[in-house]
Amino acid sequence: MKKFNIAAAFAVLAAPAFADGHVSSQGDAAAGEEQFNRQCVACHVVADASGEVLAGRNAKTGPNLYGIAGRTIGSVEGFRYSDSLTALGEAETPWTEEAFVGYVQDPTGWLRETLDDRRARGKMAYQVREEAQAYDLYAYLSTFAEE
Structure with missing residues (x-):
């Protein structure tokens, strides 16, 4: 029983390290x-x-995607982001798997919903059509982590 309690305690303490959205789950x-x-x-x-x-x-044309997983949105030095992405960066919103997948599938729609602003816009016109592809892209890009 004591071993179980210790294992459970480690699992609870370690959970935040694996739940921060930096590594693709899907x-x-x-x-x-x-x-x-x-x-x-x-x-x-x-x-x-x-x-x-x-x-x-x-x-x-777009920002460098190195270290995007977990990085603050709109934070690549020297890149000119849209006002909407800049606002999310100022709020220190991170690129989580969920945020990335939502954004690349519908940049303007995701920004409008996230900021609750029907005028919000991004500069990225391209949209990833399939949700599975968006998850795959995040999984790939998360392999390039800043150390």
Whole structure:
């Protein structure tokens, strides 16, 4: 019984570390890599702090997606975000799996709902059509974590 109580205590204490939305719970990173190379490389790159391109072709239309999982929305230095994404960044809203999936499937709709502002808009026009693909993209991008 004592072992069970200790194990239960560890599980309760560890839960917040796994529930913060930084790691995909539903996506397939390998499938996400394929989707990224089909859907995202025209506008986005994944480049680490030293500037090494880890994914993509050095596109600069959209922000660098390195370390996006758990990062504050609208926080890539030097990128000009929409007013709506800037507002979420100022509120220190993180990119969780749920937020990412909602945003990439309907950027403007997600912003309007999240900010409760029918005028909210984003700059990203592209929409990921299938929810499973959005989860896969998050799983792939979450493999590029800032250390």
